[in-house]
Amino acid sequence: MSRVFQLAQAxxxxxxxxxxxxxxxxxxxxxxxxxxxxxxxxxxxxxxxKLAQNSPAISRFQTxxxxxxxxxxxxxxxxxxxxxxxxxxxxxxxxxxTAIYEVEQLPGDGQVYWRNxxxxxxxxxxxxxxxxxxxxxxxxxxxxxxxxxxxEACDKKPEACKSNAKDGQPKNALEVLERAVELYPDDPELLxxxxxxxxxxxxxxxxxIAARQFATxxxxxxxxxxxxxxxxxxxxxHHSKLNDDLRFQGIFSTVVGxxxxxxxxxxxxxxxxxxxxxxxxQGESAFGKEVADKLVKQYQQEGKLLEDxxxxxxxxxxxxxxxxxxxxxxxxxxxxxxxxxxxxxxxPGGKVFVNVGAILGTNSEAELAGLxxxxxxxxxxxxxxxxVAQSQFIRGLSNVIPISNMFQEMVGKEYSRENxxxxxxxxxxxxxxxxxxxxxLRNLMATLNAKSGGKEQTSxxxxxxAPAERVAYLEGLIKSNNYNRYAFEGVxxxxxxxxxxxxxxxxxxxKPAASQPAKKPPKGKPNSRTKPTRGIxxxxxxxxxxxxxIRIDGGKVESDRNFTINFIVENRSxxxxxxxPLYAEVVTESGKKLKTxxxxxxxxxxxxxxxxxxxxxxxxxWNSQGSQNLTLVIKESTGGGRIFRIPF
Numbered sequence: 001m002s003r004v005f006q007l008a009q010a011x012x013x014x015x016x017x018x019x020x021x022x023x024x025x026x027x028x029x030x031x032x033x034x035x036x037x038x039x040x041x042x043x044x045x046x047x048x049x050k051l052a053q054n055s056p057a058i059s060r061f062q063t064x065x066x067x068x069x070x071x072x073x074x075x076x077x078x079x080x081x082x083x084x085x086x087x088x089x090x091x092x093x094x095x096x097x098t099a100i101y102e103v104e105q106l107p108g109d110g111q112v113y114w115r116n117x118x119x120x121x122x123x124x125x126x127x128x129x130x131x132x133x134x135x136x137x138x139x140x141x142x143x144x145x146x147x148x149x150x151x152e153a154c155d156k157k158p159e160a161c162k163s164n165a166k167d168g169q170p171k172n173a174l175e176v177l178e179r180a181v182e183l184y185p186d187d188p189e190l191l192x193x194x195x196x197x198x199x200x201x202x203x204x205x206x207x208x209i210a211a212r213q214f215a216t217x218x219x220x221x222x223x224x225x226x227x228x229x230x231x232x233x234x235x236x237x238h239h240s241k242l243n244d245d246l247r248f249q250g251i252f253s254t255v256v257g258x259x260x261x262x263x264x265x266x267x268x269x270x271x272x273x274x275x276x277x278x279x280x281x282q283g284e285s286a287f288g289k290e291v292a293d294k295l296v297k298q299y300q301q302e303g304k305l306l307e308d309x310x311x312x313x314x315x316x317x318x319x320x321x322x323x324x325x326x327x328x329x330x331x332x333x334x335x336x337x338x339x340x341x342x343x344x345x346x347x348p349g350g351k352v353f354v355n356v357g358a359i360l361g362t363n364s365e366a367e368l369a370g371l372x373x374x375x376x377x378x379x380x381x382x383x384x385x386x387x388v389a390q391s392q393f394i395r396g397l398s399n400v401i402p403i404s405n406m407f408q409e410m411v412g413k414e415y416s417r418e419n420x421x422x423x424x425x426x427x428x429x430x431x432x433x434x435x436x437x438x439x440x441l442r443n444l445m446a447t448l449n450a451k452s453g454g455k456e457q458t459s460x461x462x463x464x465x466a467p468a469e470r471v472a473y474l475e476g477l478i479k480s481n482n483y484n485r486y487a488f489e490g491v492x493x494x495x496x497x498x499x500x501x502x503x504x505x506x507x508x509x510x511k512p513a514a515s516q517p518a519k520k521p522p523k524g525k526p527n528s529r530t531k532p533t534r535g536i537x538x539x540x541x542x543x544x545x546x547x548x549x550i551r552i553d554g555g556k557v558e559s560d561r562n563f564t565i566n567f568i569v570e571n572r573s574x575x576x577x578x579x580x581p582l583y584a585e586v587v588t589e590s591g592k593k594l595k596t597x598x599x600x601x602x603x604x605x606x607x608x609x610x611x612x613x614x615x616x617x618x619x620x621x622w623n624s625q626g627s628q629n630l631t632l633v634i635k636e637s638t639g640g641g642r643i644f645r646i647p648f
Contacts, residue, residue: 060086064364064491071488074572074608083437083486090475097142099184110140117149129153130164144187147180151193173197181210183480185429188214188223195230204238205382209426213327231327239283284385285330288349292333295353299337306336306356306501309538313554314497315354316540318369319376320551321434323350324543326426328380331627342448344371346379360498362444365490366431370440374427381426383419420470428477435544435572436490438483442474533624534558539565541632541648547572550634550644563622564614565648567632571605578604578638585633586617594630595619603637 067082100106103114113136120128133150136143154161154173162171170176177194184190191214198207212231215224299305306312316334323332330350337353342361344354352375354368362368378384415423424441432438449471478485534557542551548571555565571577581598588594597616605611615632622628632646 061491061495064489068489068491072570072610076572076608080486083489087439087485090479099142099144099187100140101144103145106140106143110136110143113139114143114146117153121153126157126160126164129157130160134164134166134169141183144180144184144190147176147190148193151176151180151197155197174201182425182477185481186214186218186221188221188227191227192230195234199234199237202241204234204241206422208232208234208238209327209380213325213426213429284382285349287385287388288347288351288379289331292347292349292351295347296335299335304338306338308500309536309554310500311336311359311497312538313540314493315359315368315372316538317542317551317553318365318372318540319352320540320542321436321544321549322369322373322376322430323541325430325433326376326380330379332376344375346375346384348379348382348385350376350379352376352379356501359494359501361448362494363447363491364437364440364443365494366437366440366488367444367447368440368494369434369436369490370427370431370442370444373431373434374423374441377423377426377430378415378419381419381422383415383423421473424470424474425477428474428483429481432478432481432483432487433544435488435549437485437487438478439474439485442471442478445474446471537563537622539628539648541646543644543646545642545644548577548642548644550632550646552632552646552648557622558616561621562616562618563620564616565632566612566614568610568612569605569634570610571607574607576604576606576638577636579634580637581613583635583637584615586615587631587633589629589631 063082063086067079070076070082071079103111106114113132116132117129117136120126120132130150130153133146133153136146137150140146150170151173154170154176158172161173165171170179174194174197177190177197180190181187181194191210195207195210198204198210208231211227211234214221215227215231218224296305312334315336319332319334323330328350332350332352334352334354336359337355339355340357340360341355342357344352344358346352352372354372358371359368362371428438428441431440437443477483537555537557539552539555542549548569550567550569553566553568555563557563569577569579581603584596584598586594586596595618597618599614599616602611617630620630628648630648632644632648634644634646636642636644
């Protein structure tokens with residue numbers, strides 16, 4: 001094999017892997033004598049250019065990058081045209097039909113089905129109830145009252161509902177409503193009926209989440225305040241039922257000092273069933289924090305925590321776009337672990353851990369966002385917390401088990417089919433609402449399946465099985481809900497972060513965490529503010545409403561009492577958006593206004609445009625230990641009069 005051909009092959013591999021030629025050649029064992037270096041270098045460059053022009057992977061990347069740029073500028077149709085060039089369609093299906101509410105809007109046969117079903121209810125004839133309703137919804141799923149009537153019939157006649165259901169048709173009232181809400185998630189009447197059905201089955205947490213999601217995503221709907229109250233009511237009922245269940249399993253009086261005892265133990269120590277139950281009774285946020293603190297300490301001792309501000313800002317920025325749409329308010333925290341396995345997990349209370357391998361193994365920001373959205377959904381839906389609460393750990397009250405085993409119980413086992421489907425539904429919905437390509441998670445699963453080829457799986461695949469039918473299910477979920485696959489992919493920024501992690505473009509702000517041993521946080525009150533380190537800091541948060549996104553993206557500590565945060569306003573709507581910096585505020589949890597100084601290039605954002613700005617917070621120290629417990633408030637001055645509150 002000639003030297004030039006060897007070099008050309010090396011360059012081709014370097015393009016595919018995203019590495020520089022010099023880095024690759026250093027370990028390639030190729031030898032080039034001094035006399036031929038100049039010629040070889042010229043041939044290398046020519047070969048590299050040709051490969052870059054012809055490589056399908058490079059061409060796809062360039063197309064997606066160009067589409068992303070158009071999308072961010074608000075040129076949505078032009079962006080979609082480019083996305084479609086490199087994203088083949090799923091199997092063809094009809095787009096979701098517009099909902100209708102009146103019988104008169106149905107065609108003649110639909111009105112006959114409706115009349116027969118109502119007559120069947122009056123005559124108490126099962127066959128005359130269920131068959132007409134099934135035919136009605138099969139042909140006209142857009143008729144909302146049809147779903148509500150079938151759910152009512154199934155609630156009154158559960159056995160008849162089940163026996164009359166054909167293959168693939170819902171067999172009970174809740175399944176009827178879940179199918180309907182998947183088709184029309186923004187319909188208040190369907191959602192109220194679903195919440196009522198969930199509460200009847202004592203699934204109070206899911207009822208609370210469903211209500212809070214609606215109130216969060218459809219904040220401008222007049223029904224939003226009603227759903228906020230429903231969310232709080234069902235969350236209280238969930239807490240009450242959980243406490244009763246836990247006490248029934250062995251605790252009838254508080255185990256004094258249980259949580260304190262747990263907090264003094266290290267990762268290898270054991271914890272008794274008494275201590276576990278006592279800790280669970282404190283709630284999932286407190287429980288998740290205790291386990292997360294132990295895990296972080298373990299990673300710090302092993303030198304595995306990556307603390308580069310640019311990487312952390314990137315991950316937290318993605319999380320900041322997802323959190324407000326999740327339906328539960330947790331104190332979300334994000335950690336990046338120096339582990340090459342493609343894996344991520346979220347502990348109860350929103351403590352999210354992402355392996356470097358997950359960043360390197362995904363092809364775009366949308367894929368990574370899909371992974372995070374899915375994992376956060378598991379935490380929001382209390383899957384890990386409930387698994388521990390129902391495990392054998394608390395059945396033997398005197399048994400002692402390692403804390404690490406408890407962690408394995410939460411995130412190290414395969415989730416049930418129901419848990420996975422719930423996380424798929426919530427995660428994909430939030431991914432789409434956050435403005436990412438809705439097929440991010442679907443694409444990641446398809447890629448992992450193709451790579452594994454039925455052989456060795458990644459860590460994430462071992463706990464999140466993704467057979468072909470599940471990929472197909474995600475495709476169906478995206479199609480039936482009309483989620484947008486042709487939205488932001490984020491390939492360019494994602495590649496920059498991948499290169500940064502691999503050392504191709506070292507961060508200007510910090511050295512890798514491995515060369516900076518993590519310092520122990522100073523002792524003191526949990527929420528006390530310690531003297532901050534000056535310089536660039538990682539912080540991310542965001543809120544999206546009606547295609548207007550305002551997000552916080554990094555900041556800088558300037559002194560012990562002053563810091564600045566960067567904010568970005570993106571307008572993806574079809575009309576201008578404006579705010580008055582004079583009325584923008586930063587407030588504390590108690591509502592106290594802090595002294596601030598806002599600056600931005602302009603205060604009006606044209607349709608499809610974006611602006612960047614800064615807000616300097618004066619007389620307030622930076623909390624290096626986590627959340628600032630502050631809220632950025634920006635008030636719209638254009639017609640909508642909306643108020644954006646972004647906690648950070």
